[in-house]
Amino acid sequence: MPTFLARRYARKLDAVGRTERAVGTFILLLVVGIVAAYAVQVATDRDYLFNVGAPDYRAADARRGAWPEPIEEFAPEPVARSDGSAREVENPFPDPDLPGWRTPVRVERFDAENLFAKIDGRADLYLQHGVAGLTFGAYTHADGDHTIDVYWYDMGQAEQAAAIFRAEQDAEAPRVRVGEEAYQVGGAVFLRKGSSYVQVLPSRLDEDAGAALRIAEQIAGSIGE
Amino acid sequence: MAEPRWTRRELLTRGAGAVLGGGAAVAGGYLLYDPKGDRGLPRWQPRLGLKNFFAQIDLPAGHPRLSVAVGPEHRTEELVRAAVGGLDPALGLRRFVQPGDVVLIKPNVGFDRPPHVGATTNPEVLRWIIRLCREAGAREILVTDNPIESPQACFSRSGIAAAVETEGAKVVLPAPAQFELVLLGQPQARSRAPGTAAAWPVLYRPLDRATKLIGVAPIKDHNLSSASMTLKNWYGLLGGRRHQLHQTIHEAISDLAALLSPTLVIADGTRVMLHNGPTGGRVSDVRPGGQLGRPVLVASVDPVACDAWCYQRLLGRDPAALDYLRLAEQKIQARVAAGERRFGQRDWLAYDRAGQVVTTTL
Numbered sequence: 001m002p003t004f005l006a007r008r009y010a011r012k013l014d015a016v017g018r019t020e021r022a023v024g025t026f027i028l029l030l031v032v033g034i035v036a037a038y039a040v041q042v043a044t045d046r047d048y049l050f051n052v053g054a055p056d057y058r059a060a061d062a063r064r065g066a067w068p069e070p071i072e073e074f075a076p077e078p079v080a081r082s083d084g085s086a087r088e089v090e091n092p093f094p095d096p097d098l099p100g101w102r103t104p105v106r107v108e109r110f111d112a113e114n115l116f117a118k119i120d121g122r123a124d125l126y127l128q129h130g131v132a133g134l135t136f137g138a139y140t141h142a143d144g145d146h147t148i149d150v151y152w153y154d155m156g157q158a159e160q161a162a163a164i165f166r167a168e169q170d171a172e173a174p175r176v177r178v179g180e181e182a183y184q185v186g187g188a189v190f191l192r193k194g195s196s197y198v199q200v201l202p203s204r205l206d207e208d209a210g211a212a213l214r215i216a217e218q219i220a221g222s223i224g225e
Numbered sequence: 226m227a228e229p230r231w232t233r234r235e236l237l238t239r240g241a242g243a244v245l246g247g248g249a250a251v252a253g254g255y256l257l258y259d260p261k262g263d264r265g266l267p268r269w270q271p272r273l274g275l276k277n278f279f280a281q282i283d284l285p286a287g288h289p290r291l292s293v294a295v296g297p298e299h300r301t302e303e304l305v306r307a308a309v310g311g312l313d314p315a316l317g318l319r320r321f322v323q324p325g326d327v328v329l330i331k332p333n334v335g336f337d338r339p340p341h342v343g344a345t346t347n348p349e350v351l352r353w354i355i356r357l358c359r360e361a362g363a364r365e366i367l368v369t370d371n372p373i374e375s376p377q378a379c380f381s382r383s384g385i386a387a388a389v390e391t392e393g394a395k396v397v398l399p400a401p402a403q404f405e406l407v408l409l410g411q412p413q414a415r416s417r418a419p420g421t422a423a424a425w426p427v428l429y430r431p432l433d434r435a436t437k438l439i440g441v442a443p444i445k446d447h448n449l450s451s452a453s454m455t456l457k458n459w460y461g462l463l464g465g466r467r468h469q470l471h472q473t474i475h476e477a478i479s480d481l482a483a484l485l486s487p488t489l490v491i492a493d494g495t496r497v498m499l500h501n502g503p504t505g506g507r508v509s510d511v512r513p514g515g516q517l518g519r520p521v522l523v524a525s526v527d528p529v530a531c532d533a534w535c536y537q538r539l540l541g542r543d544p545a546a547l548d549y550l551r552l553a554e555q556k557i558q559a560r561v562a563a564g565e566r567r568f569g570q571r572d573w574l575a576y577d578r579a580g581q582v583v584t585t586t587l
Binding site: 118121185 | 243250335336339341342373374382447448449450468471474501502503504506507508509510
């Protein structure tokens, strides 16, 4: 039956050849594919309009790689032994030697140029005190529920480490015998040794105070005299 | 079925038509192909401003401008209801949020720190604000921030993600496509090219979608700006190399204060970071209610007055000495004089004398 708009060209279906039907189907699928691709792109860019599940934090992290400042982060790399016979892991953070606690498996390094990417405006204070870099790692407990963060600042010189230690010091906090000078408050340990200024911050304050102190001792022990 | 028999003329005509049609489609696709998409669009014209989220609020002249709730610990729900209810005892948040609204809540999720450090908004405070928005009939509740560190780590470790998701609101994570250049600064800077301090990437898409905006900020010491409160909270909507603004941080905060006119702000004084801000780390740096010694929440339709009150009463400092407050007041009052409907004055005592500061002690 001829359509209103195609009265002149309408044909019966059985008059359409196989070849013509195949080409027509291909063109139709192509159009559908283009529309679908556009919809997917829009959905990807405006995911808050379309997503029905939980936010994809990992994807957000990956997308942010194009936006904020670059951060050097690495899983500790194996290095060759001096005799080349084997490889061992080099991790700046020592083994805590504590039941249930694991050494950081992901380590972030920042220099004076991008320190703000970790501590934002606080970086200016450290820059004033001559910070050379920051190494950050988180000790994790086997139950996955609590962590101990370590901010290990290289202040370049012992005097500068002492200066920043004093600038942030809680004068009333009880002293502990770690490194050259240290105190512990609310479970967190703050120490200095050589050019290093280290903050050991447990997520569970009193419960992990002992673990934080042990980790601080291990870190101080790993710093050369 | 037999193939139709075509004449030579029909074959040539149909073939030519197919070739022409296919060729036109290919040519059109080639001409229209844009590998960069929206990101390739020239951004030489930044947006000149943002929505005024307070302009449509029907707030009677004599109503409170500042509502302070002081209470014992672990009674967060009552604190939130008292703070918001103090702005309108009859309607509470319904004065500000109506059925069908899309509410954007901007907490501070800036750092990968647990809640007890006080570097981020208290997730329990956020939880009850979301609940109040839902009770007021909000159609959709969005929560967003552009953290300093990994969004996954910050939203998770701060407890914000869990609070948002259990209350049925939605986290809007920062993504490049959601930022747009917005003019940040004085109008005469319009002639500057983008990428300079005048045109800055702002987390625009959630702001565009929302009909109401609520800022919820912890009260913290800050080594650069002296304090981080409700006005500094908008910093988390900036993208790009925003650390460059640290050089002129008071100007930047006051520019943001002028740019953003929220529906209301809530100052979270449940854990006040008195020293070593904005990151903190010592529990001894944090005290409930700061100088007051008890958890405090402040709800206000005047962010400048709110910050002045918190700076004085919670941090124990003189608001007259805080540069960005002075600059924010100047810039907002200039906009008020130009006809914009909003509040922005440092002199919270003037509100107090007029009976427009409500204090509720639980």
